[in-house]
Amino acid sequence: MDAFRRLRGLGSTALLGILVACGGGSGSTGNDQQEHEGASALSRAALVAAAGTEIPPGRYLIANASSKLCVDAVPAAADGGVLRQAACATSTNQAVDITQPSAGVYKLVVVGTGRVIDLSGSSGADGATFWQWTDNGTNAQRFKLQRTQGNRYALVNAGSGKCVAIDGGSLAEGAGLRQAGCDANQAAQQFLFYPVTAAGSRAAIAVGQYNLQSVSSTLCVEIAGGSLADGGKTQQTACADSPQQRFEVKPAADDSYSFINVNSGKGLDVSGISIANGALIQQWTYGGAANQRFSATLDGAGLHLQPKHDGKCLDVKDFSTVAGGQVQQWDCGGNDNQRWLLQASTAQPPAHGSVTPDQVLLVINANSATSAAIGADYQQRRGVNNVVQVRTVDSALGSGSETLSGSDYKSQIEQPIRNFLAQHPQVNFIVLTKGVPIRVNGAATGDTFNAGGAQASVDGQLAALDYDKLPGAKLVSFNAPSGFASGSAWLNRYWNADEPFSHAKFGGYIVTRLDAFTQAQALGLTAKALQAEAGLGQGAILLDIQPDFGINDPATQPAPITDPLITRESDYGTWNGDLQHAGQDLAARGIPVLLDARNTFVGNQTSLLGYYSWGSNDSHYNATAYHSLRFLPGAIGDTAVSTSAESMLPPGSGGQSAIGDLLAQGITGVKGYVNEPLLQAISSPYITFNRYTRGYTLGESFAAGSHFVGWTDLVIGDPLAHPYPSR
Structure with a gap:
């Protein structure tokens, strides 16, 4: 019995209320649950990510793009010291150490004073002051750095969702730093980041x-x-x-x-x-x-x-x-x-969701009428012309056909796909169809616990094609002392990326499949994606925390994996912290979210646009509640359940909650696992929803939120789905 299976439990309580996630608090108030009324969504016009937009951690001078003056900290004996703009100089009061305590979130520490840049009062109001304060880890002291164009970046407060601006757009020394609704056309909100040299001076080129x-x-x-x-x-x-x-x-x-x-x-x-x-x-x-x-x-x-x-x-x-x-x-x-x-560069970063059909390879099992029907529908709806027909067992006919041997996978699936890809280097996405097997026994990487050799998803193996030839690619070994998982997988080079995916840059491929319990449900996935792209319905994203597992500091989650040997499953509180981080981020950007942290398993929710929960591993899991959830077109989700995709035929997962049920209940995209993934492999709710709701495609969003390739993952849905505007 694996780690997740040990957590299964029964029980139900009535839903008493749902908590709306809010932004973090300020160092000045210590209130990390203060709600920000009217927090602005980022301007669609330009606050979008481009290739390599991350600012590397390090020491910088921060200069306003319009005034050419640098952010300067007035030394103070107490918290609340002034931040202003001044002529750039070799000064520790202008040098800022930038670190990344969690995915996509930055802390800015003034070297000369040792204090961080902080939003006064954790305010959501325009005109609120940015000042210096002792670091307390709240979202008022954390920022997203988002490129507007070329070498210009906006500093977006993680608590309020609003931007740092020079007061009044002043070009004069002494003007302070104020909060304003983000507008990438305002030069007062655009900043350049110059590295500080070893001698303490400003380097020649801004990032x-x-x-x-x-x-x-x-x-x-x-x-x-x-x-x-x-x-x-x-x-x-x-x-x-x-x-x-x-x-x-x-x-x-x-x-x-x-x-x-x-x-x-x-x-x-x-x-x-x-x-x-x-x-x-x-x-x-x-x-x-x-x-x-x-x-x-x-x-x-x-x-x-x-x-x-x-x-x-x-x-x-x-x-x-x-x-x-x-x-x-x-x-x-x-x-x-x-x-x-x-x-x-004067070009604005490309909008997310701009993937074209020629970047997609569609894979149809010629031995499966179901696969052929779904493939023909996808070709017609998305205009995809890159098609490979494989010949293998029809997994739509029975669970015994859902698994291939390693040799059959290589000859029947991988090799025909490799032959096509060798002549089509523009392909970034691979779409499989129901009828193509989901699992490989005897894979190159995968889970070796009770599998008779490495067991992985077909999709995971394709996602990791030629990772072994990529310079710097890191193979991770699993040796959980409790015996719940062993084997190997590749660290996903696209994890936490905030730029469009390309095979040329990251290696591997983004692989999803059009699959469900029935052919009709699988056919509906693309139709729902297109319906959502035409206009999202009014709904909310449900994030169901299980507080019995503890809730780690959301500001630290999700954390990167740095050790090539994994000997234990992540503490369950880390994923709860990730759920809370996701809720705070969505609320700060004005996206309706239901964050529940009570000892109950939430059900009876309709018009959902997203869903993450512990599924049947929640100690208060209620199957009736799980099956009562209903989703709007465009909704995506994941559950921390080890074999949620053990089978894509009903009933699904041999006693555990199955993603097939969520597909039957209307979800448009969902991630699951054909064998034990460990908690580390469950997708990050913060990264996945942050990317998806900012206009990335479904495929990119799940890929950015997933630590591994070549493992047991299965992503269901049209990878091109992108119902949210670029932000």
Whole structure:
């Protein structure tokens, strides 16, 4: 009996009331449950994430994009010290240490005073002051950093959902920091983050996305042909705000920078780690090596960019001033062909949910009439033309056909898909259909506990294709001393990402399936996704905490997995903390949420737009209550139940609550598990709902919220579903 199964219990109580989740409190009040009336949703116009928008933890000066002045802390002997803007200087009162205590949430500590930036009174009102306060971990002292364009970021308070702004949009020194409803068109709300060097001074380049322009030719560097491959060459061409010309510039070791191409996700690199003059600059999978890191120093009208391994300069070969000229390294001199301008991108980050049908591969089992019918419907509704027909057992006919041997999986499913993908590198999403088996015995990775070899989902194996060939990919081993799980899986490289997914950048694939207890229910998934995209109904997201397990600090959840050996299941209070974090985030952004933390299993709820609970592992679980839940089109969910997708045929999961029942009750997308996942593998409610309600696709949202690939996960639903606007 696995860890989750041990928690099963019976019992029911009447629903007495549902608590609405609210934002956190301020250091000045200590009240971390104060409700923020009228908390603003982020402006749809531009507060959306782009490729690599995360600010790496480190020490920064924060400058307003309009005034060019830096955030400055007035030293004070007590909490409540003033924050203002002042001329940028080498000062510890302007240096800010930025850390990330939980996924997507930042803490900003003024180095000179040791206090954090705090929203006074945990206020939800426009005009409220930001000041310095002793760190107490509340949401009034935590921020989301969201790019508006290029190298400009908004600081969004995690408690109020509103933005930091320079008071009155002033350009003068001494103006304070006030709260305002987020508007990405307001320069007073846009800030630049300059790394602080080891000497304490402001670095030359603010974190962000740039075009790299030669001073001598006025042309811009691009990856030739938009190549996605290691070894893709650089050349200069007429400047345009295209992905193959844009580079994500972030601080790296030793006061250097990495330059990651937005189109390919690969870094600028001196070919062959050469120290010779004339060595060409290429792109390569970024690993932080010295030949991939560059110092940036001002030199007259531009910057010298010097690889850290040899100190030479990036140089336009042969002083070329025409398109096609190559970029190399050469001994540094005083010529303009070694001087570079970094032009901040003016393109607004791409809206989420912009996945096109050519990025999707549809997989149909030619031996299954059910699979063929569902596949034909999906092709027609979504306009997908990339189709692979496999021939394997029809899992729609009986539970005995839901599992394949490792060899049959390889030959009947994986190899035909690999053959197609080799000719179609644009594919990022794989959609399976009911009739394609759900489980592999004898898989490359998976759960080996009582499985007769590694057991994984078919979907998980496809999601991890070629992870073993990815530089830096991390294989995690499970050796739970209580014996509930053993085996291996890959750490998901897309976990907690806040940018659109691409195979080229992250490796692997996002895999979902159109499946349910019946063919009719599976056919309905795409129809419901499209209905929701046409307009969401009025409803709320239900998050059902089980307080008997404890509730860890929501500000620390979800936490990353850093140890490659997992020897115990996560404390159950961590997932409760994650649920609470999700509720606080949704409420702060004005999204209706029902957060219940009482000793009852919630039922009799209709018009739901989302659902996370402990399912049958809740010690107060009530099957009648579970089956009474009803969902609106667009709703997604997950349950912390070990075999919630043990079978996609009724009754489902051999005594545990099944996701098949939620599908029958109208949910549009749901995650489940074909074998013991451990709690670590259950999707994060905070990350999943944060991404989904900000306009990411269903597939991206579940993928970002899941720690592993190559494991036992199964995501049901149309991966392209995106009913929420980009925010």
